[in-house]
Amino acid sequence: MSTQIHKQYWKALEERNGAVPEDLHPHHPHEEKEIPVGRRDFLKLAGFTVGGTLLAGCQRAPVEKAIPFLIQPEEIHPGRSFYYASTCGACSAACGILIKNRDGRPIKLEGNPEHPLSRGGLCAVGQAAVLELYDSLRLKKPKISGKDVSWVEVDEAIKLRLDQLRRTGGRLRLLTGTLHGRTAAVVIEKFLGTFPNAQHIVYDPLSSSAISQAYEQTHGQRLVPRFHLDRALTIASFDADFLGTWISPLEFTGSWRAARRPDAEHPLVPYHAQFESRMSVTGSKADDRFPAAPAEIRYLLRELTSLLAAKANVPIPDRLKQQGVPASLSHVSLNKVADRLWETRGHSLIVAGLQDVESQLLCNFANHLLGSYGTTIDLEHPSRQKQGNDRALAGLVSELREGAVDALLIAGVNPAYELPLEPELLRGVPLLVSFSPYWDETSQLAHFVCPDHHFLESWGDTEPVHGIVSLMQPALEPLFETRSLLESLSAWAGELKSAYEIIQENWRLNLFPLSGAKTFESFWDQTLHDGYAKLQRPSVGAENFRTAALEAVRSEPLVPGHALALVLYPKVAITDGRHAHNPWLQELPDPISKVTWDNYACLSPQLARDLKVEEGETVLIRKGNRSLELPVNIQPGQHRGVVSVALGYGGMMTERFAHIGPKWLEALPSIGRNGRVGQNVSEWLGLTADGLSYELDEIKIEKTGRKHPIASTQTHHYLTVPKHLAPRGGERRPIIQETTLAALTEGAHEETAHHEKHPELWSEDHIYPEHHWGLVIDLDACTGCSACVIACQSENNIPVVGKDEVRRQREMHWLRIDRYYYEEGARVDVAYQPMMCQQCGHAPCETVCPVLATVHSSEGLNQQVYNRCVGTRYCANNCPYKVRRFNWFDYAHEDRLQNLSLNPDVAVRSRGIMEKCTFCVQRIQEAKIEDRRQNRPLLDGEIQPACQQSCPAQAIVFGDMKDPKSRISQLIKTRRHYRVLEETNVRPSVGYLSIVRNRGEHHEETEGKSHA
Amino acid sequence: MLEAREISVPLIGGHKSLAQVTSDVCSAMDRRPTLWWWLAFSIALLALGVGIAATSYQVATGIGTWGLNRTVGWAFDITNFVFWIGIGHAGTLISAILFLLRQRWRTSVNRSAEAMTIFAVICAGIFPLIHMGRPWLAFWMFPYPNYRGPLWVNFRSPLVWDFFAISTYFTISLVFWYIGLIPDCATIRDRSRGWRRKVFGILSLGWDGSYRTWLRYETVYLLLAGLATPLVISVHTIVSWDFATSIIPGWHATIFPPYFVAGAIFSGMAMVLTLMILVRKTMNLQDYITHRHVDVMCKMVLFTSGIVSLSYFTEFFTALYSNNPYEQFTFINRAFGPLGWSYWIMTSCNVLVPQFLWFKAVRRNLVVVFLISILVNVGMWFERFVIIVTSLHRDFLPSSWSTYSPTTIEIATLVGSFGLFFTLFLLFCRILPVIAIGEVKGVLEE
């Protein structure tokens, strides 16, 4: 990222002059207002609103109004976008974001390239959060017993009840998700301090509590360490989906990517082995992936530990000694993994996602043996992203069972939905206060609902990693009468302060001294400007590894059984379900299954064959008196003894999707028979003193004979064509190309013919005088995380079409990620291929358009002119990549509030016309015009399409192919570069870099030995 | 009725006099419509109503009411279009090509075959219009001066070629048909009174039977026939280029023009047979449309079936021989993939069924011929379906493979097109002479 752009991002920010608070918050309750405008007026005034009103009568044209501000705010310039650095609040990872503000409203979230954790990426969930800001489902006022009231009334009533508690000494419990902001901690401490018996309980719906519990035992500190994947040369992961959903996937993706340097002079690609029961995003990128049942994974971890101990000559208790790999795990080359881990010790890393303290203890031991502490694992400045304490949660539940809780305040979590609790437990609490911004399962039970702000309209602070703090700043005035949790709690503690004041005060007192800055103002302004700050915090003081902790590990022999296990897992888009009401995320195809709008039972092909079920048929999962009917999704690579089901579905907030999508004669609703999207599986979670458990043994499964069609964007999943239809030699299509690290190192690339020049039939009439835009996508780096898909949706106003339309293969995403399986023996390889308009030089779509609605630009772009399109669909038929999207219906834009998230730089397409990826031509135009205005040259990397901007793995590079010095030109020259369907001579402008697998022959030899 | 007659019998049976010919042909128009006619007409009208309702709904709601998707962008719409255009071609063939080849047997069937052409082209023309996402902007296909720069049309696009081909074909067919009708209109004018005399008086443009006019008339007719012959070949060639100029495996084939033209004649002949067998029965025209006509047309069907079968084989062979895995896959998938059933319907109806026509007994059995003609039409509809849908649904990238199934709206639209065709044809049978009186008189004495 060049410094010039850096300057541009923030140049209009007035916070550097200290003027922001007033300007950004002109309607702060304490402020004297210049012009009192109501909320509606604000919306009306927001920017250069051009409202079209059709006047009755004989006017020539529909009369359009242009309504200027009465008083021009300094920071709003109609038609120009400004970026504010802030922090994402969509999950507890707290990535750095830039809020793109246009005409006074946020329209897009982008990654902050300078943020030390997220490195410029922003995941799908984070990107989609902007839509939730304009969610009409958000509570517009606080509620008492379900009725809308004012804040004054709520405050009075709650204060009365709290005072009572203070007097009686009743038990007050504050139940929250991870709140890593130091200010929140201070406020909560202060608030709870006013009660004689109060406690703050934290849990994470996607818990990592076992990790912190294990570290408490092995290193004397309850913490989740910070993993440095960028320092690892060998990674073994035991069911940790670190590229998908585990702890801080965006950060991990960034650092995982940073370690991969296949194009360097000395190519370097870390070796990664994954032991997992289902197919996860992380597993799909592994060099060796070993499917195993949950119990087997634990067993393998123990075996690996003892192998490593033997190599390190560290004595271990006899019961932890190797027991040998049983036949059911003969495909697992554990020796190879151990060898490679040992070879690179000091740069090796073992991660375990198992919610099982014993396994985590072993994992810590193995890392200790490998010398990972201090290199790939940082205990001094650990992660603060998962602070849940499941033991405390279990304690609260037993308190609730006893009826011992007098007041329960719930913020940031939805226990009634996501925990295996009986609803009576919460209903029985005499005072239940929810801070949920939605009318969800928990707030329905609550006596008081005090809706919190959306993070884009709220001040806040975070500290995702010990020593790295960041600020959340409001990008617009709150749309509704909501209030920050900090404000509510301090109000009830007797201090009526704004969140801004609270945070600034705390920072002045507690953080500024650690910053090394001269003045607090400069520290504050710099942090606001950068979005984050690094503090010189002392280490948390973890001790050295205590071998004694291993005493707690029991040794269980592996029982080879045929029992089925149920594994509950989070999906990349829906995760724990807190954003399940977001239509973008529901319609985002799961990176692995490519299914939208549902959860389903993933079965291995073998199990599906045994059960005689096919995709779309339902199965009944039973254990005891619990049963669950789910449609089947057949998942290659899944362990045959495992049924996996996604969490986060079936929430009441998904009832809103009953009416999404076009309405017509044969339209089917997006919801299931239960009126919701998918099934809630939270009652299948285990909650014991050990923590939340996502696995369940010995379940029964049976075919029901009923059907529940699932909406998948892909119907054929393999790179090979069906066997009975395959022409000889054409079984596998050369769409995805792969190479190995060994081949790269030796310089002998498998691909030699791909730079061959095609003979030219036509005269070269078309030169590109100035630029020739192109894109290169590194398939090796792409993890399929789909952040780019949502980035594209947000940038380009792509409509949501609903389940039925997706089922009919009419999703509208301009950018899709093709996922292919390729089976080699028992191994299932996965490849992701982001596929968008290839902007072909000899575009087949252009030739066939009768009305010149799609033609080529002088910069090599394949232009689609919406207003000229008559909708013959010939172009889409003739597109070999099938990347064109047709507006089958008029997609809904009636939600005026939601329309505020539309990008004004991109036309909203009407019914009957074709659309497709434009390489974000609006950004190209903006950059060209702005550079010309400022009389400066267009720099390489200055233009980033939305997909590239959001990609946490930096797999996408956009640039000018005419400029020999540009990054894209360099990448095109690499050996890994190829173009898809190059043989058709359509001359795509998008190139791909082949996947690199680290499966060196040397190691295959050792694998052979281990088999022998 | 079905007694055997030798093929060497005269073209027109029953030793008709000139006046008899006039009265035989015109009597159908003089009589009140039969119950059968009313029944057929009401069914056709009902089907038309269904089609109008479905089309209005589709135009008002969106193309999404069809079963298309991001991969299969055309299905029923263009299948129907090509099917109807193909049907139309037989009419032109009979009236123009057989005229040039001096096949005198054409006189009995050319009028209704030409009518069939026009109605089929109308049915065909509707589909490209309604298949557009924004049919109200269809006029953008025409290169007219405009305020946009001016922005013209893309003359490189086969759809523009199609637009010109179809509109020219319709215009020329209509003119040809009308020119042929002028003397007959005069005949009707001169034997009627009242409003019909007035109407046909206008239609006949003051035709007086003068031989000087006849002479020029014959020249015009010959010229039009000469123009229509390459035209009809060009039209279906251009229709085939809609596919052949693309890069989709299964479409991108140089064999398409002759293959399509032969297929068009094949399906058109079958449709003519279907209609003629119905017309001769219902309109009492057994003496004009004789077994000899049926026999000749059966042979045409058999011959074109041979060409079509050869095309199927060649196409498959070329693909397998090509060493192009995409092309090979498309054809294997066509026959054995998920939509393989449509391929087998196509081959059995178009290759196997017509083989029965080798037998004279079959050719003489009108019921069997009628059934065969209908099966051929079904087969030819499926041929277009196979070409369009099975090529599209699985092409280069397996990730985008898809399938297709029609919605009720699409089926209703297809039904509606048949409704429109038969409504127009039945009206034609009632209000215009179904047999070219003047031309039949010319061959009476043979």
Added chain:
Amino acid sequence: MSRIFIGTFEHEHDIVGVTRESRLRGLRIADVYVPYAVHGLDEAMGLKPSKLPWVCFALGLFGATFKVWFEFWTTASDWPINVGGKPWNSLPAFVPVTFEVMVLFAGVSTVIAFLAGQRMRPGKVAVMPSNRVTDDHFVLVLEQQDASFDEVKVRELFEKYNVIAVEERGGKEER
């Protein structure tokens, strides 16, 4: 303002015969009215072939030339737009439309020329010797140009060819 002499016949060979013989005898044939295009009558009447093919050719040529120029002008000259990387002058792609327009021009203009030449238009009242010439009668109309016209001989001639009716009219209505 001469008188006309009308003979009505019932058969094709009769009318051809009587026409030929009348012409050979130097009689002035005003016109022959027939219900269908009788072959050989043009030769019998001594008519020259029509010039309509020339109209057809010229207009067809014009249509083709105009169209190919128009396509070149719009695509490569007036506003050249890069369509699928094809050359500006994509002549092969212009052929189909050129052909269609040629046929359209040729066909429609020939018909218009024919109708104009015969003064045929909607609403024109046909003037015929008998209504049955469009049904089953063949009528020969002779012009009685001067006194040398021998009515008796003509009647004889007509009789020879099985005339069914002979009529003499004051010829003002003749065109």
Added chain:
Amino acid sequence: MSSRITTVFLIIAVLFSFLVIISKLALFRLPGDNRGYEPEQPIAFSHRLHAGELEMSCQYCHSEATSSRHAGIPAASTCMNCHSVITASLGAVRAEEEAAAKEKRAVRPVVSQELSKLYQALGLDEQMKRAGTPRTVNWIKIHDVPDFVYFDHRAHVNAEVKCQSCHGPVETMERVRQIENLSMGWCINCHRDPQAQGIKGRNPSLDCATCHY
């Protein structure tokens, strides 16, 4: 005789109606062509006075034109830069002064009718004191291109395209009227040959994506 009179009369009638039709034909516009559109604005702001007589720069009020896609319609606060002092025309103020001098009284503030609308919008009374709630001024857009056209003022102003090239002689207009038809062809013709329009510099693009995306 009478028939001749009738004929002459008819000819005159036909000629007359022909003339009427011709004059109407000149007014005929294709849909979308809004030349001559001159709606009444909420405040009768005179460009003739401000831009013509007072020779104020266009960008004094439309300040975004150099830096943003939209030229921007000035906020009421921009008007108040001058009109917090100038409340009426010089003539009206002089007249009041003379009248005051004549009547030997203090000069009363004079507020023109149109400016009072501005003050009302800002919620001010004639003494510039807070009075009543502010209301927005809903100007009616005249030069309007369809939503699928992305016209960028900044690109044009920086290329030294005169405002008048598209907006006509605004400085002479009491009420703004649309002069050009703003059709695509009109845009394209200038893009094809900007030198002919007196615009120097690089040749603008003819790509569709210049305006449509």
